[in-house]
């Protein structure tokens with residue numbers, strides 16, 4: 204049976220006194236990619252922060268890898284969050300950043316040279332990140348995230364700054380990660396990336412006109428490969444548990 208990696212029930216989150224998410228239900232299985240889509244401000248990043256244990260919900264149940272998400276070393280050994288650009292170490296080059304990530308993880312998924320090649324950074328290996336372009340820095344963030352071992356990848360707009368060719372490559376890299384039995388949840392404004400990665404789409408929608416602002420998860424459109432993968436399995440269903 205496919206292992207359930209994420210289970211969300213009845214999630215309600217308010218920020219600054221305003222309701223942001225209400226009645227979200229979502230599950231994701233091992234080996235699945237879920238693309239969370241929806242308009243600006245609907246609550247995609249907030250949902251990811253809840254999954255990462257960085258935002259406590261007002262109501263609802265969140266289970267990630269068998270327990271509530273917690274800001275602990277054990278949790279972060281299995282979970283990687285790529286959201287805002289990270290702070291870079293002053294004076295360390297692109298290659299040295301990747302070597303550092305590799306050095307602190309016992310079973311890295313690739314070596315620094317392979318990551319430089321895969322993420323199109325070989326020519327900039329000896330530059331400091333501050334001297335990279337926006338898209339190159341995003342590639343470096345993603346390279347560091349995919350180089351280290353993990354079971355769950357939480358990505359907030361991973362397409363940010365990336366050109367069309369690299370978005371295609373990223374889709375293939377995410378599909379490869381999921382094919383190893385790992386799980387991806389990505390908030391994205393790029394339906395093409397979601398489709399190319401074989402993601403199941405979950406759309407967060409705005410509030411109905413007569414209600415307060417809400418984020419409600421609608422049933423997403425599954426990508427072709429994800430649809431096949433999910434056929435006949437109980438895991439990986441997105442539900443709208445309230446509206």
Ligand SMILES: Nc1ncnc2c1ncn2[C@@H]1O[C@H](COP(=O)(O)OP(=O)(O)OP(=O)(O)O)[C@@H](O)[C@H]1O
Pocket residue numbers: 218219223241242243244245246247248249250390
């Ligand atoms: N710290 C905060 N205090 C109050 N309101 C906040 C806070 N952070 C976010 N919000 C509001 O919560 C709502 C959801 O924000 P969130 O960043 O989750 O949306 P999003 O769907 O990721 O948007 P985008 O597509 O623009 O990245 C927005 O209306 C935002 O203004």
